[in-house]
Amino acid sequence: xxxxxxxxxxSASLGALxxxxxxFAISIENHKFAPDRIEVPAGKKVKLxxxxxxATPEEFESHSMKIEKVIPGKTKATIFVGPLKAGExxxxxxxxxxxxxxxxxxK
Amino acid sequence: xFGTALIVFREVLEAALIVGIVAAATQGIPGRxxxxxxxxxxxxxxxxxxxxGAEGISQLAEGMxxxxxxxxxxxxxxxxLAWHNIWMSVHGRELATNAKKLGREVSxxxxxxxxxxxxxxxxxxxxxxxxxxxxxxxxxxxxATRGAMIAGGAVGLVGGIALGLLVFRGLLRIPLRxxxxxxxxxxxxxxxxxxxxxxxxxxxxxxxxxxASPLWDTSGVVDNSSTLGKVLQGLVGYDAQPAGMxxxxxxxxxxxxxxxxxxxxxxxxxxxP
Numbered sequence: 001x002x003x004x005x006x007x008x009x010x011s012a013s014l015g016a017l018x019x020x021x022x023x024f025a026i027s028i029e030n031h032k033f034a035p036d037r038i039e040v041p042a043g044k045k046v047k048l049x050x051x052x053x054x055a056t057p058e059e060f061e062s063h064s065m066k067i068e069k070v071i072p073g074k075t076k077a078t079i080f081v082g083p084l085k086a087g088e089x090x091x092x093x094x095x096x097x098x099x100x101x102x103x104x105x106x107k
Numbered sequence: 108x109f110g111t112a113l114i115v116f117r118e119v120l121e122a123a124l125i126v127g128i129v130a131a132a133t134q135g136i137p138g139r140x141x142x143x144x145x146x147x148x149x150x151x152x153x154x155x156x157x158x159x160g161a162e163g164i165s166q167l168a169e170g171m172x173x174x175x176x177x178x179x180x181x182x183x184x185x186x187x188l189a190w191h192n193i194w195m196s197v198h199g200r201e202l203a204t205n206a207k208k209l210g211r212e213v214s215x216x217x218x219x220x221x222x223x224x225x226x227x228x229x230x231x232x233x234x235x236x237x238x239x240x241x242x243x244x245x246x247x248x249x250x251a252t253r254g255a256m257i258a259g260g261a262v263g264l265v266g267g268i269a270l271g272l273l274v275f276r277g278l279l280r281i282p283l284r285x286x287x288x289x290x291x292x293x294x295x296x297x298x299x300x301x302x303x304x305x306x307x308x309x310x311x312x313x314x315x316x317x318x319a320s321p322l323w324d325t326s327g328v329v330d331n332s333s334t335l336g337k338v339l340q341g342l343v344g345y346d347a348q349p350a351g352m353x354x355x356x357x358x359x360x361x362x363x364x365x366x367x368x369x370x371x372x373x374x375x376x377x378x379x380p
Contacts, residue, residue, distance in 0.1 A: 045313070055247060056244035056245075056247055057161065057241070058244070059240075059241070063326065063330070063332060064321075064326070064348055066307050066310065066311065066321075066348065066350060068307075068308075069173060069174070069311065070161060070165070070173060070237060070240055072161050072162040072165060073244075075162060075166075076170075077173075078170040078171070079311060080310075080311060082320070083317070083320070084320070094114065094241075095114065095241050
């Protein structure tokens with residue numbers, strides 16, 4: 001039963017992936033985001049591809065965008081965001097909050 | 108060291124609150140300590156396994172494995188808590204009046220306790236695996252000395268458990284007459300809050316639409332990153348900027364459990380005159 005539910009969820013997400021949201025790349029290096037300011041279209045679902053180039057894991061977190069995702073070292077993660085209203089949305093790397101900060105600007 | 112303590116504290120707090128509520132809600136059921144300890148143990152072992160399998164889990168389902176994993180374990184906890192509350196709505200009064208009188212209730216109570224073992228294990232698993240990953244990250248980045256890291260981790264762990272214990276103690280102060288009502292309301296809100304969190308992960312994985320995000324914004328009043336925000340999030344699923352879909356999940360689970368509770372109570376009243 002659980003496996004079936006998971007399969008349904010998976011195929012649903014695969015279907016959604018095929019739709020093709022605008023994509024934005026962010027990388028993490030030395031516990032910093034690059035770029036740390038990203039402009040995205042407002043009112044549209046967007047796809048963030050976050051590459052963690054550090055050897056250590058990081059948690060990509062944003063309360064305003066409702067994101068919480070652990071990204072293991074040396075891996076890439078895909079995160080869907082929005083649709084966002086126009087405005088600024090902060091995000092942090094929770095495991096290195098002092099240095100890993102960034103903002104997404106929806107226009 | 109302070110940073111390590113703070114992060115460990117926040118992760119532990121959420122699990123400790125859930126364990127505290129469950130421990131309070133099962134007052135008077137014989138043998139519950141064994142089940143709570145079993146849940147904690149299974150959760151801790153699971154955390155370590157999940158943390159080291161994190162990379163594999165992330166890569167599942169086109170990179171959405173982590174979200175689906177989180178949403179599924181939250182879903183399991185919601186079902187278990189719902190079942191607990193419906194069961195308690197029938198047997199809570201009996202437990203309150205004949206807490207010492209065992210007999211047939213023991214076997215039923217024990218069966219019911221295995222449900223709570225799962226809830227505790229799931230709560231510890233979710234928060235614990237993040238803590239393990241974080242500490243592992245700190246350890247291999249070499250930013251902190253080993254001693255500082257262990258000290259920070261210990262401070263955070265003790266702080267989180269202390270706050271959970273405080274909630275548990277506070278719950279026990281409630282007069283027995285109102286005790287089961289109070290804990291069943293807490294468990295109800297806990298389940299609905301977990302459902303809302305599961306919705307959030309499914310939105311993030313692009314499985315569900317957000318409907319409206321955010322539906323409202325109270326982050327100016329209580330922010331989710333503050334300790335009060337974390338406590339409220341753990342207890343009642345507080346979210347300063349909830350998506351419409353989260354509210355839908357919250358309400359549906361709340362109503363479903365309430366209907367189940369009143370149905371079970373009515374049925375038990377008609378079958379035992």
